[in-house]
Amino acid sequence: MRRVLVTGASRGIGRAVAMAFAERGERVAVHYGQDRLGAEQAISDLPGAGHALVSGDVGDPDTAQRIVDDAVAALGGIDILVNNAGLAPTAANVHRVAEVEFDEWQRTWRRMLEVNLLGPVHLSYAVAHHLIGRGTTGHIVNIGSRGAFRGEPNFPAYGTSKAALHAFGQSMAIALAPYGISVTSVAPGFVGTERQASKLESPEGDMVRLESPFGRVGTPAEIAAAVIYLASPESTWASGAILDLNGASYLRT
Template structure:
């Protein structure tokens, strides 16, 4: 049994990851920022007992430190961190350079970097220091994005934050290997979460499915399966990797 902190676990990929760990008998701290009702639903769905809710805005460095402390206290320790929470592309975060004001450009850039990169970095620091203090092995898995490689012209801050998250994960893989802490990242393509249901059911659905030669998009469960493997002791030699999960919709060299 391991103790796992999953950020942004109120729904979507985070919920699927939390369910996957709990299904293996692990104890999970379900983090959320504002969607408490959804987070409580995730908690209710988890098999087993000993799970917990932790809340906080990862854009606030003080909150990030408190989240780690609360997860450690609630679970009796943390062995695995999954950095999933992010400010994602949406109508209110669109910031195409030719269309937005400078004020909105700055607002979105700061918010995405604060949460997607710095929030993950601060949580990684806290969990790593906890593991080092215990003298225990562990793992960190970052949820990145295909957009880090192919570009996000309407959401450049998102693409940049995920590319930086991948690079941060590789730096930490080297830094934490002497402490037996493995750090990896996954880079999903389009995933059919609740938030994307309107796109999938609307006029853009066919085009999204056609991005992959499989003729479909990814599922949260497929991302969760990859996270389970990468966080396992058997995958420690994969530390430093960035795993593409996009159904051959984008191939990088």
């Protein structure tokens, strides 16, 4: 039985990932930032026993270390880290360069990079040192985005943070391979989470679905299935990979 820390697991992709691991008999630390009720519901839905709740702002370095310490204490160790917590593009954080004031521009960039990039950076550091100290192998899986490749003109800080997260993962794949630690990333396209329900039900929903030749959006379960593979012993040779999960809505060259 392995021990898994999934950040941002109170809903959406993170919740699906936590469920997928628990269904396979793993023990899961369900992390949340603010949505405690959602996290409590998520953990109550998990099959099996020995799961734990951990909380805190991943964008704060000291808190990131404490989140890992809390998960280690609750589970008895960590074998897998899934860096899912992040700030997604919303109407509240649009920052078009020609329209936004400079002070808002700075705040948005700083916060987006703190949570989407530096959070995973510090969590990965803490988990890597935990694994190296135990002398055991492990897996780190980062949840990136197709926005890292196609550009996000309305949310440039978001696209940049995810591109940097992918690059960080590849650097860590090389650095941690001698210790038997695999580091990979997934790059989802549009995923039908609870947060996106209103958009998909609006007139804009058809346009979003038609971005993919399949005529639909992805599901949290599909992303979770990829994470399960990348965190499996059989996937170690995929370390350094970035797996596109966007239904052919964007193709890299």
